[in-house]
Amino acid sequence: MPEESEFPAIVRVVGEALLGGKNDAEFYRGLTDLDRTLTVFDGPQPVGSTTSHGFTMTLPGGPRPVAAVSAVGVWPTHRRRGILSALMRRQLADIRARGEDVAALFASEGGIYGRFGYGPAAAAVSFTLPTRDAALRPDAPRDPALRLRLLDAADARKEIAVVHQAAAPQRVGEFQRGDAWWTRVLRNPPGNPFSDLRCAVAEDDAGPLGYVLYRTRQTWDDHGVADCALRVEELYATAPAAHTLLWEHVLTRDLVTTVTCDMAAPDDPLFHLLADPYRARRRHVDNLWIRLVDLPSALERRSYAAPVDVVLEVADRHCPWNAGRWRLTADTAAARCRPTDQEPDIRLDTAHLGAAYLGGTRLGGYLAAGLLTEVAPGAVQRLDTALHRADLPYCGNVF
Structure with a gap:
């Protein structure tokens, strides 16, 4: 956690990374929780930072706590040194420790956050x-x-x-x-x-x-x-x-x-x-990107439009506690997600589940692109049907 006196320099790092204009540190201080802010230093100089906001966000199943990730940036002379990866890994571990099973963000570039398990879950x-x-x-x-x-x-x-x-x-x-x-x-x-x-x-x-x-x-x-x-x-x-x-x-x-x-x-x-x-x-x-930080908890607390019983083999590089095989059984009343040794019906990355979590992105698109594997015929269709919502997800305020 950075010190209060370091905040203006942190704002400058993020502003420079995002090619922003003049950055009003006093204004952004009112939006920022230093307890949720991570910063990497090179000597006394901040060279990378990220923060998250503790929001109550509407998810399938109702409003609940979500970590809203924001202000991610690395000083231009310190790119390609693993700073962003270190920040993302530490942030995900901290989010899990707080008991927030879902993270959300607005992506400045489409090629960055999929690497860290986020998927494009909503459009505008x-x-x-x-x-x-x-x-x-x-x-x-x-x-x-x-x-x-x-x-x-x-x-x-x-x-x-x-x-x-x-x-x-x-x-x-x-x-x-x-x-x-x-x-x-x-x-x-x-x-x-x-x-x-x-x-x-x-x-x-x-x-x-x-x-x-x-x-x-x-x-x-x-x-x-x-x-x-x-x-x-x-x-x-x-x-x-x-x-x-x-x-x-x-x-x-x-x-x-x-x-x-x-x-x-x-x-x-x-x-x-x-x-x-x-x-x-x-x-x-694109609008919101979603990351399942605690996969079984996130899937159990979600609502479902139809019954489903599916075994998922999930790859998760940055949250290893999510990796492995999970049996998801759900109906319109409740859901259960537990580890299993059964053979998988679908093999996929955690980013694919994040993209589909809000009900606005279909896993069938990833299947058609060859980015996930359907072992049991029809399993992707059954899961997409269960995840479906009649309305489209959307967030009207960039954070």
Whole structure:
């Protein structure tokens, strides 16, 4: 664990490794638990670091503790010396010792974290939508009892926190935000070409049912015609009619010609509400990566969509306690995962199980690519069926 006085230098290491701009050590200190931070030194100089946040994240089966790994970086002159591998191994052992059986992260590069047992478990989409093409379906759910209030985001903090707290358990991958994380979400960074954050709250007489955070940018074309942009930062709602009302608000703002969103769930209600979904130009990107730190515990605490009885032979280089053969027996009520000497039905890497854990990635893709071995015909299909979820996992806040 580093000392308090060393934190600014650690922030500089991570910022340099990730090619960041000016790094605000005081701001990031509010988000960082030094007890969960690991640092490698070359003499007095930090040359590598990683941390994790203790989140309550929604997983299949319900919210529970997850280690949210963040701020991973090695000083550029000290790459290729085993620093990252040492940090990852030690961090995984510490996470296990805390009793957290799952770790999650956002990957800066797709080729790094698979080596350490993480698998791409969720996706997101960014999209651009011209407002002239943004009509919603006539049968979109609407509720005349709902109304909108527009205000500065900071003034809506308590109300939107209530909405998010209620919405997060409904989406696998979301985590409950503390005060420090709300400060980050509602921050107006200097030099942003867009406006300060605005908030529209959808509510009825019982209270708030949804909100959208967005920024605008005022521009005019060469003929003096408004060509303004609106960027949605996030939208959460606990009722379908609130989704409709909030999307209608941002898509019909006067002077706005283009609405964009850098990160939305692939199955966001908007893509079903649009009269012509093709008008939203979408680009898919990875979202959460998942690592099973304590494999039997993680599999036993998960919910399953169908009964399954399968023997897994798991390779795990960095968490050797996970390696070996495990018999997973589960139904829609409970699961059991125990060591076994039985012949395996599937041979795979722990990263494959991490990718499939949230129910958004199919093991069948790895099978088709020849990256796992199906010994018993149909075993991968049966396991994929058991891991399936009707909704797609997604995390709306990069940590």
